[in-house]
Every structure is written in C-alpha cells, then in structure tokens.
Amino acid sequence: MDQTTVKKSRYGMAIDLDRCTGCGACLIACAVENNVSPGQPKVNERNGTTWMRVFEVQDGRPFPDAQTAFIPMMCQQCEVETPCVSVCPQNAVEVDPETGIVGQIPQRCLGCRYCMTACPYHARYYNWWDPKWPDGMEKALNPDVAPRMRGVVEKCNFCHGRLHEARARAAAQGSRQINPSDYIPACVEACPVQAIAFGDLNDESTDVALLARSERAFRFLARLGTETKVYYLSGRDWVRRLADRELARSKKETLHG
Amino acid sequence: MDKLLITRGVQRSPFWKFILWILPWAMLLAWGLYGAYLCLAEGLNQTNMDNRFAFGLWIYLDLTVIAFGAGAFFTGFLLYILKRHELKSVINSAVVLGLICYSGAIVVLMVDVGQPLRAWFTFWHPNVHSMLTEVTFCLTLYLTVLILEYAPIVMKNRQIRKVPSYLVFEFNLHKLMVVFAGVGAFLSFFHQGSLGGLYGVLRGRPFAFREDLGIWPSTFFLFVLSAMAAGPSFVLLTTWLVEKLSKKRLVKRETMSYLGKLSGVMLIIYILFKSVDTLIWINSTSPSSGFPAFEYYDRAAFGTWVLFAEVVLFGLLPALVLLRKKLRERMVWLIPSAVFVLAGVALNRFVLTIQTLALPTLVFDEFLSYMPSWQEVATFSMVIAYGVLLYSLSFRYLHLFPQERELTQPY
Amino acid sequence: MLPWVYEFRWDAGHIIFLGVFFSVLIIIASTLMRALMRAIGDFKNRRVDHVMWEVAFEDLPEPARACRHQLSGEVAHRTCPNEFDCRDCVSHELFLRANPVPPAGTGPQAPEEEQLFGLSFPLDRYYDRGHTWVKPAADGTLLVGLNDLGTRLLGSVENIQLPEIGSTMHVHGTAWQVSTRGADTRILSPVEGTVVDVGGPGKEWYLKVRPEGNGDALRHLLRGAEIKPWLTRELERLQFALSEDGVGMSLADGGVPVEDLPRSAPKADWDAVWGEMFLEA
Numbered sequence: 015m016d017q018t019t020v021k022k023s024r025y026g027m028a029i030d031l032d033r034c035t036g037c038g039a040c041l042i043a044c045a046v047e048n049n050v051s052p053g054q055p056k057v058n059e060r061n062g063t064t065w066m067r068v069f070e071v072q073d074g075r076p077f078p079d080a081q082t083a084f085i086p087m088m089c090q091q092c093e094v095e096t097p098c099v100s101v102c103p104q105n106a107v108e109v110d111p112e113t114g115i116v117g118q119i120p121q122r123c124l125g126c127r128y129c130m131t132a133c134p135y136h137a138r139y140y141n142w143w144d145p146k147w148p149d150g151m152e153k154a155l156n157p158d159v160a161p162r163m164r165g166v167v168e169k170c171n172f173c174h175g176r177l178h179e180a181r182a183r184a185a186a187q188g189s190r191q192i193n194p195s196d197y198i199p200a201c202v203e204a205c206p207v208q209a210i211a212f213g214d215l216n217d218e219s220t221d222v223a224l225l226a227r228s229e230r231a232f233r234f235l236a237r238l239g240t241e242t243k244v245y246y247l248s249g250r251d252w253v254r255r256l257a258d259r260e261l262a263r264s265k266k267e268t269l270h271g
Numbered sequence: 272m273d274k275l276l277i278t279r280g281v282q283r284s285p286f287w288k289f290i291l292w293i294l295p296w297a298m299l300l301a302w303g304l305y306g307a308y309l310c311l312a313e314g315l316n317q318t319n320m321d322n323r324f325a326f327g328l329w330i331y332l333d334l335t336v337i338a339f340g341a342g343a344f345f346t347g348f349l350l351y352i353l354k355r356h357e358l359k360s361v362i363n364s365a366v367v368l369g370l371i372c373y374s375g376a377i378v379v380l381m382v383d384v385g386q387p388l389r390a391w392f393t394f395w396h397p398n399v400h401s402m403l404t405e406v407t408f409c410l411t412l413y414l415t416v417l418i419l420e421y422a423p424i425v426m427k428n429r430q431i432r433k434v435p436s437y438l439v440f441e442f443n444l445h446k447l448m449v450v451f452a453g454v455g456a457f458l459s460f461f462h463q464g465s466l467g468g469l470y471g472v473l474r475g476r477p478f479a480f481r482e483d484l485g486i487w488p489s490t491f492f493l494f495v496l497s498a499m500a501a502g503p504s505f506v507l508l509t510t511w512l513v514e515k516l517s518k519k520r521l522v523k524r525e526t527m528s529y530l531g532k533l534s535g536v537m538l539i540i541y542i543l544f545k546s547v548d549t550l551i552w553i554n555s556t557s558p559s560s561g562f563p564a565f566e567y568y569d570r571a572a573f574g575t576w577v578l579f580a581e582v583v584l585f586g587l588l589p590a591l592v593l594l595r596k597k598l599r600e601r602m603v604w605l606i607p608s609a610v611f612v613l614a615g616v617a618l619n620r621f622v623l624t625i626q627t628l629a630l631p632t633l634v635f636d637e638f639l640s641y642m643p644s645w646q647e648v649a650t651f652s653m654v655i656a657y658g659v660l661l662y663s664l665s666f667r668y669l670h671l672f673p674q675e676r677e678l679t680q681p682y
Numbered sequence: 683m684l685p686w687v688y689e690f691r692w693d694a695g696h697i698i699f700l701g702v703f704f705s706v707l708i709i710i711a712s713t714l715m716r717a718l719m720r721a722i723g724d725f726k727n728r729r730v731d732h733v734m735w736e737v738a739f740e741d742l743p744e745p746a747r748a749c750r751h752q753l754s755g756e757v758a759h760r761t762c763p764n765e766f767d768c769r770d771c772v773s774h775e776l777f778l779r780a781n782p783v784p785p786a787g788t789g790p791q792a793p794e795e796e797q798l799f800g801l802s803f804p805l806d807r808y809y810d811r812g813h814t815w816v817k818p819a820a821d822g823t824l825l826v827g828l829n830d831l832g833t834r835l836l837g838s839v840e841n842i843q844l845p846e847i848g849s850t851m852h853v854h855g856t857a858w859q860v861s862t863r864g865a866d867t868r869i870l871s872p873v874e875g876t877v878v879d880v881g882g883p884g885k886e887w888y889l890k891v892r893p894e895g896n897g898d899a900l901r902h903l904l905r906g907a908e909i910k911p912w913l914t915r916e917l918e919r920l921q922f923a924l925s926e927d928g929v930g931m932s933l934a935d936g937g938v939p940v941e942d943l944p945r946s947a948p949k950a951d952w953d954a955v956w957g958e959m960f961l962e963a
Contacts, residue, residue, distance in 0.1 A: 060321035060639070071635045085635065097475040103403040104392040105689050122392060125315075125385020127325035128403050134475030134632040136323055140385065142316040164314045165385025235632060237561035238474055255634075258561045262634040275865070279957030280923075396689045399699035408703055415710060427737070435730050436721070442733045443720040450713045454706060670741065670963075677743040 021191060024093070024114040025172055026215040026243035027202075028225035029086055031253055033209035034068075036084030041066050043204030044088075046154070047173055049161045051145035063139040065089070065170040066201060073252045083253045086201070086210075089137040089170040090234065090242035091116050097240060098129035098138065106167075114215075114243060115172050123166035130167060134235050138169045172212075173199040194220070215243060232257045276430055278670045282519070282679070289667060296656045296663070303653020306646040307382050315385060317646040324628050328643040329383045332651055334466055334620040336372040337410075338494070339613065342502030343369020343417060344452075344459035345533070351452035357529055360522045360674040363424050364513075365506045367665045370417045375654035377410060382650055402468040409462030416455045420448070424669050460495055467494025470623045477562040479627040481552060489548045490623070496544060500537035501616040503530040504609040511606055513666060519679060521672040524600070531605045534612050535593025542586040549578065570638040573626055581622065585615025731855025735870070739765040741963035746919065750904060751777045753911045766811045767853055768902040786905040798913050801830040808903035809912070812870030812961050814857065816903055819890070824873050824899075826857065826889040827881075831916065835959055836860055836867070837942035844880045844888065851875055851891055853902065858888060863944065865953040867960050872903060916959070923958040924950050 044050070044066045053062045066088040073081045092098075096116055099107045106122035107129055109115070118138075130138045144164045147155070155161065158175035162168050180196035194213060202212045213220035222245075225231060230247040234257050248254055255261040277283050284292075310317045320327040346365040350358040381387045390407075397404045426432060426441035464487060470479035471488025481488040507530040514521050553564040568575045589611035598604040629639050643651075665671055683690070683700065690696060724733055739747065749760035750768070756777055768774040787806040796805050803809070807817035813832030817825045828836075843859040851857060857871035879890035893899045904912055924947065940946045957963065 054316070056316065058321075060323055061316070063322075069633075069635050087633070095474055097473065100398075100400050101403065101472065102398055103401045103407060104389075104396050105398045122389075122396065123386065124389050124392060126383070126403065127320075127385075128401075128469070130322060130325035131628060132473050132475050136633075136636070139322050140315075140325065142321075143314060163386075235475075235561065237559070238477070239560070240474065257634070259566065259634055260558075260561055260563055263563065263566075274953065279963060280954040395683050395687060397683060397699070399695040405699075408699075412703075412706055412710070419710070419714065427741070432734075432737070435734065436725070438737055439724050439730055439733050440717060440721040442737050443724070444714075444717040446720075447713050447717050450709065454709055458706065673741070677745065 022112055022216065024215040024243060025213070026091065026114075026222055026226065026245065027172075027199075028211045028222045028231065028245040028247055030209040030211075030225075031083050031085060031246055031248040032230075032250065033207045034084045034086065034205075035207060036068055036070060036082075037206060038068060039204045039206055040086055040201035040210070041068065043200040044170070044173075047156055047159070047175065047200035049145075049155050049159050050168075051143075051147055051161065052151075054143045054146065057143075061140075061142045063141065063168065065137075065139065065168070067137075071253070071256060081250070081252070083248070083250070085246070085256070087135060087137060087234075088201075088244070089116060090135050090240075090244045091172070092240035092242050094239060094241040097132040097134065101128045101132045103128070113172075113177070115174070115177075116169075117171055117174065118167060118169050120160075120162045120166040120168055125165040125167065127167060134238055134240070138167050140167050141165060176200070273668075276428065276668050278429055278668075280676050281670075283667050284517070289663075293660065293663060296659045299652050300656035300660060303649045303651075303656060306649025307378075307653055309646050310382050310650060311387070315383075317644060319642055319644040319647065321641075323639050324641040326624055326628060327641060328647045328651055329379045331621055331624040332654065333376040333379055333383075334624060335617045336376050336654070337463070337466060338498040338501045338616050338620060339505040340369045340372025340376075340502070341459060341463060341498035342504075342506040343372075343420075344413075344455045345499050345502040346506060347420070347448075347452040348456040349533075351449040352456070355529075357523075357526050360526050360672060361506055361510060361530070363669070363671045363673070364510060365502075366417065366420045366424065367662055367669075367671065368506060368509060370414075370421050371658040371661050373410065373414050373417055375658055377414060378657075379650060379654055402465045402472055405465035406462050406469065409458045409465065413455060413458040413462060416451050416458065419444070420451055420455070423448075424665070424671070428669055459498075463495045463498040464491035467491045470627060473627070474560075475632065476627050476630075477557050477560045477632075478567050478630050479623055480556065480560070481548065482556055489544075489551075493541065493545055493548060496537060496541035497616050497619060500534050500541050501613055503533040503537075504612040506530055507534070508606065508609045508613065509662070510672075511602075511609075513662075517666070519675065521675050521678065523674060523678070527602075527605060528596075528600050531593045531599040531609065532596075534609065535590050535599070538586065538590040538612055538615075539594060542582060542590060545586070546582060549582070567626070567630060570630065571640065573622075573629070577618070577622055577626070581615055581618050585611050585618060589615070728850075728852070731852040731871075734856075735854040736765050738961065738963045742961060746958070746961065748915070749773075750908060750912065753915055754908050755911065756781060765854065766902060769853075769898050774901075783906055783908060785900075796909075798910055799917060801834075801913070803830060803909055803913065805906060805909070808872070808900050808905050809909055810870065810872035810903055811912075812854070812872065813916075813959065814869060814872045814888075816872045816900060817887075818900075822892070823878060824875065824891045824893050825887040826872060826891055827887040828869065828883075831913070831920075832869075832960075833883075834941055834943050835920075835956065836862060837944040838862075839883055842882060844882060845877050847877055847880060849877050851877060851889075863952055865956060867956040868962060869960060873899060875899075920955070920959060923955045 041064055045064065048065060050063050050065065066086055069085040069087055071083050071085060075081065091114065093114060096109055099109055099116065103126065104122055104124055106119045106124070108117050108119065110117055125140070127140055130140060141162055141164045145161050156175060158179060176199060177197055180192040183196050184190065184192045199212055202210045211221040211225050213222040215223050215226060217223060225247060226245045228247065230249050231245045232254050233242050233245055237258060273286050283289070318327065342365045346358050346362055349355040350362050381390065384390065393404055393407045423441040423445050426437045432438045467490035468487050471481040471490030473479045481490050484492060507527055510522055510527070557564045567573070568578065589608040592598050592604055592608045599608070625641070629641070631637055724730060744761060747761045749757065749762045751757050752760045764771050786808050796803055807815045809815050809829060813829050815827050815829050819825050839860045839862055841861045845851070845858060851871040851874060853872070853874050854870045856868045859866060859868050873891055873893055874895055875891040875893040877889055878892050881887045881889065944952050
C-alpha cells in the first residue's frame with residue numbers, strides 16, 4: 015500500500031440506550047479529557063458547558079410499569095449539509111475530509127453563536143465565562159488539549175487529542191495508518207456498561223458499522239437530512255419513537271424531558 | 272447661545288430647552304454604555320442568553336432597526352435613480368435615520384459577539400457560503416456609503432459651510448450622489464435579504480427553514496420586501512413625531528401621503544408572498560422534515576394569533592388603508608397605519624429570532640423562555656438614546672428638512 | 683480575501699462573492715476620488731465663489747428663486763435654473779426678444795431719480811437680486827453700491843470687511859462682508875472684474891470694479907421697468923420674514939421703511955431676515 019495515502023475514515027458512534035444507566039461517567043470522562051472547566055458560581059443548566067448531555071426520558075406510564083431511558087446527546091457529526099459548517103462566517107467549523115469529524119476551531123471563532131442557533135441537537139456550547147480551575151486542579155489538565163477562552167464556541171470532536179496521539183504513535187512506527195485500538199474517545203472508554211461503540215463506519219468489520227446497520231439502530235431527527243454519524247440503539251418502541259416529532263405524536267404518550 | 276450654528280431662518284427652541292431635552296437621553300446613554308462595558312469586560316455571562324437562547328434581544332434589535340433603516344436606501348433609490356423629486360424633502364432625514372440604525376446595529380453586534388477583536392477574520396478568511404458573511408460585508412460597505420451620504424449634510428452646517436474646501440467638496444460629492452444611491456440600493460438588497468436568509472437556511476430549525484428560491488431561501492426576498500415596506504413608514508413616523516415635538520410643519524402633506532403609499536404598495540406585495548410562503552411551509556417544508564407545523568403554535572403564548580397578527584392585523588389591514596388615497600391623506604389614518612406596518616415587521620423579526628430559538632427540536636426537549644438581563648436592556652437603550660441624540664443634534668444644527676422655511680412662510 | 687490568504691479557493695463562490703465585494707469597494711473609492719479631483723479642479727479654475735453661490739442658491743426657499751420674468755409678469759411661474767445668472771440663459775434671450783428691455787438710463791420715461799415705496803431707486807443704474815446696484819462710470823469701470831433697501835436693512839453696520847484693491851470679483855461671489863449684532867452677512871458681488879478702488883458705508887459707492895469679459899457683463903442685472911415688480915416682491919418677503927416670529931412689525935402699504943430697520947424693531951430675528959433678504963442660506 016502506498017505510504018503517502020491515508021485511507022479515508024468516517025468515524026461514528028453507536029450508543030445503546032437499552033444499556034445506558036444514566037450514571038454520567040461519560041460526562042465526567044469527557045470533561046476531564048477535554049479540559050472543560052468546572053462551572054462558575056452562577057452557572058446553570060442552560061449556560062454551563064458539557065460536551066455531552068444526558069437527557070432522562072420516561073414513557074409516562076404509571077408506576078410500577080413506568081420505564082425510564084437515558085439519552086446521551088453530543089455533537090451528532092452531521093455528514094450532509096452540516097448545519098453549523100455552512101453558517102460560520104469565518105471558517106471556524108470544518109469537516110475533516112479524512113475522518114468525517116466536524117471540527118471546531120476556537121482560535122478562529124468570533125463568538126457570534128450563529129452555529130448554535132443552527133444546530134438541531136443543541137450540542138454546541140459557548141464559553142460564557144473565563145475558564146477557571148480551582149487551585150491545584152490546573153495540574154490535572156490534559157496537556158494534549160488546549161483550553162478554550164471566553165467568548166468562543168466549543169463542542170464534542172470525538173476527542174481530537176486522542177486522535178492526534180494515535181497518529182503520533184503510528185508515525186513513530188513509520189505508519190500513516192493509526193491502530194484503531196489507539197483511538198478511543200474518553201466517553202467510550204469510561205462507560206461502565208460499554209453502551210457506546212466507536213470506530214470507522216467505512217470499515218464494515220467494526221462493531222460500530224455492524225451496530226449502525228442493526229434493526230435496533232436509529233438516528234435522531236433523521237428527516238432533517240443531515241445524515242448524522244451518531245447512531246442510537248434501542249429495542250423499545252417508545253424510545254425509538256422519540257427520534258421523530260411525528261412518530262412521537264402518533265402515540266399519545268406524555269413525555270417528560 | 273448656539274444660534275450661529277443653526278441654519279439661517281429656521282426656528283429652534285432656546286438652548287436651555289434643548290439641553291433639558293438632551294439630558295435624560297444622555298443619562299440613558301451613559302447607563303447603556305455602562306451595561307455594554309460590563310458585557311465587554313466581564314463577558315456575556317452578564318446577559319441572560321444561554322446555549323439554547325444563543326441569540327436574544329440584541330439580534331432582534333439589530334434585525335428590526337436595520338429593517339426600519341431601509342428608508343434610507345429606498346428613499347435614495349427612488350429620489351436619485353427613479354427621480355421621484357417629491358422625496359427630496361425627506362431624504363436628509365432618511366439618511367440620518369439610516370445612519371443611526373446601521374451604526375447602532377453594528378455597535379450592538381460588536382458587544383454581542385464574544386471576541387469582537389476578531390471581527391476582521393470574517394473579512395480575511397470569509398466563508399462565502401454563510402449568510403452572516405454576506406451580512407457583515409454588506410453592512411460594513413453600506414455604513415461607509417451612509418457616512419458618505421451624511422457627510423454632505425454635515426458640511427452644509429451654517430458654520431462648516433464657510434470653509435470653502437468643505438463646501439466645494441460637498442458640492443462635488445453631492446453631484447455624484449446617484450452613484451452612492453445605486454450602490455446603497457444594491458448593498459441593501461443583499462444585506463436585508465441575507466438577514467432573512469440567516470434564518471431561512473437553518474435546516475436544523477424547521478420553524479425557520481424555508482425552501483430555496485434560486486440560491487437563497489424565500490425569507491431572503493421576504494425580508495427585502497418587508498424592509499422596503501417598513502422604511503418609508505419609519506421615515507414618515509419620525510417626521511411626524513419631530514413635527515409634533517418641534518411644533519412645526521416640516522414636509523408637505525402630499526409627501527407624507529406618498530411615503531404612506533410606498534409602504535402600502537410594498538406591504539401588499541410582501542403580504543402576498545408571505546402568505547404563499549407560509550402555506551408552502553405549513554403544508555410541505557416543515558412536515559417533510561418531520562415537524563408538524565401546528566406544533567409550533569401550541570406553546571406558551573405563541574398561538575396562531577401570532578401568524579394572524581403578522582399577516583392580517585399588521586399586514587393586510589394597514590396595507591389596505593394605505594392603498595386608499597382618501598384614507599392615507601388623513602393623518603388619523605396615515606399615522607396609525609404606519610405604526611401598524613412597523614409593528615408587523617418588528618413582530619416578524621421577533622418571531623424569527625425568539626420563537627425559533629424557544630421552540631424545541633428534540634422530542635424530549637422543552638419550550639424555553641428567556642428574559643433579557645438589565646445589561647442587555649441597557650445596551651439596547653444605549654442605541655435608542657444614541658439615535659435620539661444624533662437625530663436631535665442633526666435636527667438642530669443641520670438642515671434636515673429643505674421645505675421647512677417654505678412651509679413656515681406663507682407666500 | 684486575497685488569493686494568497688489561507689482558506690482562499692478559486693471556486694465560483696469565492697470568485698463571485700469577492701469579485702462583487704471588490705467591485706463595490708472600487709466604485710465607492712473611485713467616486714470619492716472623483717469628487718475630490720473635481721473639487722481640486724474647482725479650486726484651480728477659480729470656481730469656488732461660483733460653487734458657494736450655487737449651493738446657497740439651491741438651499742433658498744423656492745419662492746425666493748423666482749425668475750425675473752415671473753416677477754415682471756411675463757410668465758406665471760418659473761424658478762430660475764441658472765442661479766440668477768442670465769448671461770447664458772436661452773430663455774432670457776427669448777423673453778427679451780418678445781419684450782425688449784432697454785439698458786438702464788435709456789428708457790423712454792427715465793426720470794433722474796425714482797422713488798419706489800419711499801425708497802430711492804435711481805433708474806440710471808442696474809440692480810442685482812442681492813440688493814446691490816451697478817453704475818457704469820465714464821472711464822469704463824463699474825461702480826458697485828448697496829441699494830436703499832439693503833442699506834436700511836442693515837442699519838448701522840458695526841464691522842465691514844471690504845475686499846483689497848486688486849482682488850478679483852466673481853458674479854455672485856462675495857463682494858464684502860458685514861457683521862452686525864453678532865451675525866455675519868455676505869453681500870453678493872453683482873459683477874465680474876478687478877477691484878480698483880474701495881469706498882464704503884456713507885460714501886457714494888462701495889467698490890469700483892474694472893469689468894472682465896464681453897459686453898454681456900450686465901445682462902443678468904435688473905433695470906428700468908423690472909425694478910418695481912421685483913422690489914414689490916422683496917418688500918413682501920421682508921414683511922413675511924419680519925412677521926414670522928410674531929414681532930408684529932408691519933410695513934404698512936405705502937409706508938416708508940425707516941432709515942435703520944434693526945433699530946426700529948430690535949426684537950426681530952435680524953439674522954434670519956438678513957439671510958432671507960441677502961440670499962444667504
């Protein structure tokens with residue numbers, strides 16, 4: 015194989031909602047890995063930063079039949095008509111053609127937040143405050159990921175620090191092709207029930223490619239046509255119906271966010 | 272005291288009265304500057320915007336004042352290019368209003384973005400596919416044009432005109448005004464449109480998303496039309512207000528009525544397109560992306576009355592009044608109609624900014640509300656106060672209404 | 683933004699978008715440059731006086747810009763398109779052909795001096811719309827003075843700035859400046875030429891000018907039968923200007939305006955009145 019060409023990847027995820035217990039380990043692992051600063055005193059649910067947010071949903075049936083599911087929601091890595099890319103006035107959002115990952119470049123970001131209004135998944139976060147870490151905690155920062163300044167937007171990028179490290183490791187061995195086991199995002203690694211599978215969707219042999227093709231797989235708001243690369247899995251009908259407003263409405267169930 | 276700065280032969284209130292009028296606005300401006308300073312120094316945590324409500328009062332204000340400021344380009348286009356000379360009596364006032372609206376909007380935008388010092392990135396590394404890039408480029412260029420249109424008015428101040436080089440330059444610049452009027456109309460078409468396109472392209476927000484007409488979504492054209500309807504009404508309303516406050520007749524009644532007619536004609540065209548667009552959106556665009564349109568009008572105070580108010584109450588109704596010569600010639604009909612036109616356009620900008628962001632997309636997400644913080648309101652008031660001050664100063668020291676002397680002297 | 687700047691691509695989007703941007707920028711910049719060049723040209727061609735008068739004329743209220751042939755009743759309504767400079771006016775030529783006006787002092791019934799509304803307006807001279815008169819002298823020079831109404835309007839002048847001997851006058855450029863009661867008023871020059879001598883208030887004339895140009899030098903000035911209708915209109919304008927802010931002063935029919943108007947009506951807005959009557963916006 016030609017050493018100068020790199021096989022094109024389409025990194026994606028499959029999250030099994032029937033396994034997820036809502037423990038939140040993924041959130042913590044994500045924040046630690048990506049140097050997301052702890053919330054400021056006045057922070058609330060709506061202006062804090064977490065690249066990953068876990069929604070709790072119920073099927074609305076009375077106890078003891080009530081069922082609950084947890085839906086981790088992060089950047090869905092839209093592949094087609096990526097809403098945030100076309101709106102950014104200064105090219106601060108770009109899709110990497112080699113990995114399919116939607117990258118946010120905070121150094122270029124103006125902080126106009128137009129991308130946030132464009133995102134149907136509300137997966138983008140704005141730095142309303144200067145990032146601050148309690149004394150001593152800055153020693154625990156991840157040296158592979160640059161912290162972001164106040165006034166710029168950030169979001170999940172499938173742990174690009176880890177991707178760079180995997181590439182460096184491959185380069186050290188004289189290869190341009192990374193070893194898949196070297197590149198695993200923090201949330202995937204942290205999940206105690208292994209609810210998240212990650213890998214190259216172009217490679218048919220990966221777990222994630224298999225799961226994405228399974229009958230239990232679905233994607234949220236698929237009819238927007240943005241071809242997200244984060245798949246969700248569930249065998250439960252009421253959970254699957256949450257993917258689409260019309261489907262959800264067809265079954266008159268009360269849902270609580 | 273300042274008499275020698277005031278245009279010869281026009282009556283202005285005594286200096287102390289003018290100071291009394293200016294003072295509260297100057298205080299409001301100072302309060303607003305403090306609010307804006309807090310937002311710049313401490314960051315946007317001073318606002319009540321959040322990750323879901325990423326746009327708020329400011330963007331709404333920007334869209335609205337820019338629509339109102341369209342009077343400058345529309346009047347200039349009609350006067351200099353289509354040679355509607357009756358508009359000569361309001362063009363100076365329209366230019367000042369345009370300048371206030373656009374410069375105010377840009378100031379607020381600079382507070383609104385998180386990293387204003389990086390604004391030049393948009394010019395240096397533009398993403399030419401973004402509506403916001405189009406807006407940024409056009410707004411900057413158009414503000415330059417407005418300053419060049421305002422400069423001659425300033426240079427004709429009683430004292431400044433005594434400097435021969437200024438006056439000779441003014442004279443020559445004025446002769447080329449047709450070029451600026453043309454460029455202004457061209458730029459305005461694009462940025463008024465792109466402001467509409469801003470929302471129309473939001474595929475991820477089916478409440479705002481619209482089908483493409485050519486390379487732009489339909490909201491592009493709807494914004495152009497509605498701005499052209501709002502512009503003359505705004506010029507009309509401010510002129511009327513200044514007449515009331517200064518207790519003087521400033522323009523001929525025919526001109527007022529003509530401005531009303533312009534608004535009426537543009538409004539009826541706008542309402543027609545808007546109705547067709549809304550029907551297509553309700554029946555096709557929105558459902559095809561999985562969003563039943565009736566759900567949008569099922570939340571909080573945002574009932575279908577919003578749509579009714581936008582299209583009928585503040586749309587069809589004033590349009591029909593303004594299109595009738597007999598009615599628009601009477602102030603009791605003309606002025607409320609102009610207010611209704613402006614209310615309709617303001618409501619349209621409000622709905623597209625606020626309702627778009629309040630509505631959830633994910634099934635398990637909720638409808639959110641947002642109330643601006645005092646810092647946001649202060650920054651908003653800063654622009655209002657700045658506008659009142661700049662207009663008051665211009666009205667006092669510059670010759671804004673060429674017909675004023677004629678109308679006060681009964682030949 | 684530029685081809686060598688990172689993120690630039692030679693695709694249709696960039697070419698069209700930036701092409702339009704730079705075109706607009708060039709149009710704005712070149713228009714500005716053009717205005718600047720023309721302004722410099724005006725200075726070089728000594729057109730400054732003319733430009734300043736043209737701007738002032740544009741700002742006059744429409745009734746103040748009436749054509750002399752409207753005042754004389756030859757046409758119902760006509761606004762002067764030439765800033766009161768009839769020397770090259772084609773319409774004036776046509777009006778004259780239909781209704782010739784003889785040169786001053788040569789009319790059939792030209793008395794030595796004529797009293798109009800109690801004001802002295804001798805018919806041996808020409809009158810400009812800015813309340814100056816021109817009288818050709820025997821040596822070929824032109825004497826320029828302030829007419830009776832103008833003199834009474836200004837009253838006792840506190841300060842006067844006369845041009846230097848040897849300076850050039852342009853038609854409707856500034857002849858001299860007076861300042862009274864803190865307000866400056868410029869008096870329009872009725873003729874074109876070089877100042878050879880200066881007089882002043884209390885003297886018979888203000889300026890002695892050696893004219894330039896051809897025999898048309900006085901063509902734009904009022905004479906003979908044209909004076910009365912014009913003066914009637916001027917007194918009307920004065921009446922309105924004075925009554926505007928409720929001073930209530932009236933120039934009763936046939937009443938003679940007093941020698942020093944400002945002194946007899948000190949409360950009137952004389953700054954506005956002078957602006958109105960001396961055609962200064």
